[in-house]
Amino acid sequence: MTDRAELHEWRVTGMDCGSCAAKVRGAVEMLPGVDAVEVTLMNERLRLRLEEGASSESVEKAVRRLGYGISAKGAAPEKPKGGFVLPEGAFPGASEPVEEADISPPHGAAPKSDPAWYATAKGRYLIGTGALLASAWIVELLVGGPVAHWVFVLATLIAVAPVAKRAALMARARMPFTIEMLMSIAAIGALFVGAAEEAALVVFLFAVGEMLEGLAASRARGSIRALADLVPKTARLVVGERIREVPAESLAIGQIVQARPGDRIPADGSIVRGTSGVDESPVTGESVPMLKEPGDKVFAGSINTEGELRIRVDKTAEDNTISRILHLVEEAEGARAPVERFIDRFSRAYMPAVVGVALLAALLPPLLFGAPWETWIYRGLALLLIGCPCALVISVPAAVAAGLSSGARHGLLMKGGAVMETAAKTTLVAFDKTGTLTEGRPQITDIVPLHGDAATLLATAAAVETGSNHPLAQAILSRAEAEGAAVPQATQAAAIPGRGARAEIAGETCSVGAPRLAAEAGVLGEADRATAEALERAGKTVVTVFTADRLLGLIAMRDEPRADAAEAVAALKRMGINSVMLTGDNPATARAIADSLGIEARAGLLPEDKVAALRDLAGEAHVMMVGDGINDAPALATAHLGIAMGSGTHVALEAADGALLRDRVMDVAGQIRLARATMANIRQNVAIALGLKGVFLMTTLIGLTGLWIAVMADTGATVLVTMNALRLLRFRAVSKGA
Numbered sequence: 022m023t024d025r026a027e028l029h030e031w032r033v034t035g036m037d038c039g040s041c042a043a044k045v046r047g048a049v050e051m052l053p054g055v056d057a058v059e060v061t062l063m064n065e066r067l068r069l070r071l072e073e074g075a076s077s078e079s080v081e082k083a084v085r086r087l088g089y090g091i092s093a094k095g096a097a098p099e100k101p102k103g104g105f106v107l108p109e110g111a112f113p114g115a116s117e118p119v120e121e122a123d124i125s126p127p128h129g130a131a132p133k134s135d136p137a138w139y140a141t142a143k144g145r146y147l148i149g150t151g152a153l154l155a156s157a158w159i160v161e162l163l164v165g166g167p168v169a170h171w172v173f174v175l176a177t178l179i180a181v182a183p184v185a186k187r188a189a190l191m192a193r194a195r196m197p198f199t200i201e202m203l204m205s206i207a208a209i210g211a212l213f214v215g216a217a218e219e220a221a222l223v224v225f226l227f228a229v230g231e232m233l234e235g236l237a238a239s240r241a242r243g244s245i246r247a248l249a250d251l252v253p254k255t256a257r258l259v260v261g262e263r264i265r266e267v268p269a270e271s272l273a274i275g276q277i278v279q280a281r282p283g284d285r286i287p288a289d290g291s292i293v294r295g296t297s298g299v300d301e302s303p304v305t306g307e308s309v310p311m312l313k314e315p316g317d318k319v320f321a322g323s324i325n326t327e328g329e330l331r332i333r334v335d336k337t338a339e340d341n342t343i344s345r346i347l348h349l350v351e352e353a354e355g356a357r358a359p360v361e362r363f364i365d366r367f368s369r370a371y372m373p374a375v376v377g378v379a380l381l382a383a384l385l386p387p388l389l390f391g392a393p394w395e396t397w398i399y400r401g402l403a404l405l406l407i408g409c410p411c412a413l414v415i416s417v418p419a420a421v422a423a424g425l426s427s428g429a430r431h432g433l434l435m436k437g438g439a440v441m442e443t444a445a446k447t448t449l450v451a452f453d454k455t456g457t458l459t460e461g462r463p464q465i466t467d468i469v470p471l472h473g474d475a476a477t478l479l480a481t482a483a484a485v486e487t488g489s490n491h492p493l494a495q496a497i498l499s500r501a502e503a504e505g506a507a508v509p510q511a512t513q514a515a516a517i518p519g520r521g522a523r524a525e526i527a528g529e530t531c532s533v534g535a536p537r538l539a540a541e542a543g544v545l546g547e548a549d550r551a552t553a554e555a556l557e558r559a560g561k562t563v564v565t566v567f568t569a570d571r572l573l574g575l576i577a578m579r580d581e582p583r584a585d586a587a588e589a590v591a592a593l594k595r596m597g598i599n600s601v602m603l604t605g606d607n608p609a610t611a612r613a614i615a616d617s618l619g620i621e622a623r624a625g626l627l628p629e630d631k632v633a634a635l636r637d638l639a640g641e642a643h644v645m646m647v648g649d650g651i652n653d654a655p656a657l658a659t660a661h662l663g664i665a666m667g668s669g670t671h672v673a674l675e676a677a678d679g680a681l682l683r684d685r686v687m688d689v690a691g692q693i694r695l696a697r698a699t700m701a702n703i704r705q706n707v708a709i710a711l712g713l714k715g716v717f718l719m720t721t722l723i724g725l726t727g728l729w730i731a732v733m734a735d736t737g738a739t740v741l742v743t744m745n746a747l748r749l750l751r752f753r754a755v756s757k758g759a
């Protein structure tokens with residue numbers, strides 16, 4: 022393997038059942054110099070590594086030969102071929118290139134809408150086979166007898182030809198067990214046992230099934246694409262006195278745009294003029310409009326409800342929150358759940374096994390017991406049709422895609438099926454305290470100067486904290502600003518993670534930090550310690566302000582628990598999930614807050630202690646860690662699952678396994694509920710798929726059902742499974758008003 026290998030990406034159109042993706046993967050994997058092949062059905066993507074010297078054209082050729090459309094990502098979109106390789110002129114118009122469903126271009130460009138069903142290659146194939154079948158029936162009605170029989174034979178042959186051609190192509194790509202192959206053998210075989218009418222019907226029903234599958238797949242894709250549609254295509258750019266309509270994609274950072282009442286905001290940005298209620302539900306799922314004023318941030322895709330706003334663009338179109346969410350949901354699909362891999366392996370073994378059973382059924386009874394050949398060959402052919410694993414193969418990705426996009430619309434993000442599967446198993450949620458269980462906006466409650474006055478103490482503390490972005494530092498800085506304190510000049514200001522901050526003021530080293538830090542420096546007397554502890558027992562966080570030789574004073578702050586934190590802990594409890602709070606804050610403060618929430622607490626943890634605590638917990642439970650993502654990245658990475666919540670998520674979106682975009686603790690329960698519902702949905706789907714197969718396997722063997730029922734059973738199962746999965750789109754993870 023050379024390290025010059027390059028990553029390539031294409032868009033592949035026309036895949037709409039799980040086995041399609043497997044076919045593309047199989048065909049491409051065989052090519053020399055190709056490695057790390059990844060095919061995703063829902064966003065129609067093929068990604069692989071090409072070694073130096075290997076040509077990307079051979080990849081494109083291999084995919085086209087299977088009858089799928091392929092175009093390089095980023096390059097000018099080429100017109101994709103339809104789902105079927107049709108002989109020239111087999112059906113009117115069928116050999117023209119077909120504009121198939123286009124997925125969301127991930128970065129905000131205008132997505133095309135799906136063409137009507139009859140305009141797709143599969144639609145035309147369906148109409149063609151339907152017309153053939155209908156004409157044959159008319160002939161049967163008018164003429165009947167042997168003529169009609171031969172008309173059915175002819176209709177079957179014409180209709181099955183494109184399928185057989187495709188089956189042959191796949192077989193040559195060393196994939197003999199495909200649904201196309203089973204179909205072709207069953208249809209042509211049926212002609213030999215004299216069931217011509219049924220053969221024609223079978224091909225027609227197969228076309229119906231393909232069509233429905235295609236519709237279901239594009240529906241699932243559409244639900245993800247809907248996210249991209251939220252960002253307006255155009256923006257009203259303010260240039261001097263005038264306003265110009267420009268494409269939203271072309272906006273550059275720093276430009277000013279106008280949003281009128283009722284407009285969707287075209288870019289992530291900050292308000293420079295105007296005050297208005299902004300409905301962010303499209304992005305975060307938060308349904309109550311938020312009052313925004315100059316300086317506040319807004320997301321692209323939110324709706325401006327009341328007044329005119331002028332907004333400075335902060336992010337380009339491909340970098341805004343919604344395209345990052347979209348990107349995440351798309352990426353997510355690549356991380357396949359273990360259950361999905363299992364199903365894949367299973368279905369790969371399943372098809373050959375069914376072919377074996379079909380062969381035995383056709384041969385054994387006549388050979389061993391002298392049963393009639395015709396009957397048993399017919400039954401064998403019907404068994405072949407039962408060998409289509411479509412329903413089984415689509416059962417997992419359909420549910421995962423529906424679950425993911427349903428979550429995304431409520432601000433609950435998970436990076437793929439693997440994350441969902443783990444989330445569903447959660448037995449313990451570890452919460453970070455500051456900014457997660459609490460608002461993360463501490464307010465100063467007490468200033469206790471020991472030398473000099475309160476204003477000087479505050480000013481000194483503020484000078485030291487200029488080097489920190491800790492919430493406690495923010496509290497001190499904003500209070501100092503509000504009081505107009507005369508903050509002295511500080512140099513070499515630096516944060517001491519998990520402990521405090523330090524700086525030089527007028528040649529003297531000055532520190533602000535946990536009482537422990539002052540104690541270590543030997544400047545915390547008994548009386549001061551008692552004062553601090555009394556404040557801490559009231560749920561306040563105390564910081565000490567000190568120089569090398571004396572304690573200047575104490576500052577107490579209180580960070581209120583989030584309104585729904587206690588309720589969320591209770592909701593998790595009802596789901597059988599324990600909660601624990603991990604915090605760097607001192608034990609007394611932690612105890613006071615934990616008691617008010619009904620949660621266990623581990624306090625006084627340095628960042629590395631949090632990691633150790635999580636390792637410890639992960640030994641006996643499935644742990645989901647929820648943090649604000651700001652300085653708990655190592656902890657998020659240590660838990661089985663790390664979920665970033667609230668405002669910090671914009672930083673942590675890429676690093677965590679999932680994110681909750683709203684500042685609601687209840688969403689943790691919602692996230693797990695959604696994951697559980699998705700896993701339950703998958704189990705139902707697998708049961709439907711396998712159950713129906715089992716039933717029809719039996720009825721076919723005893724001769725109760727025949728060829729066309731076998732096709733219907735497969736199509737029916739596929740449709741049932743997809744519809745069941747789409748139910749997840751209506752999933753309500755969070756009760757209203759939570």
Ligand SMILES: Nc1ncnc2c1ncn2[C@@H]1O[C@H](COP(=O)(O)OP(=O)(O)OP(=O)(O)O)[C@@H](O)[C@H]1O
Binds near residue numbers: 562605
């Ligand atoms: N910049 C700072 N200024 C003052 N004190 C600080 C600062 N940074 C940390 N501390 C002290 O160290 C303690 C632990 O800080 P750490 O950042 O680990 O926890 P936290 O973020 O406050 O709480 P949590 O762990 O729940 O998020 C704080 O409670 C505070 O006493």
Ligand SMILES: [Zn+2]
Binds near residue numbers: 040411
């Ligand atoms: Zn299929």
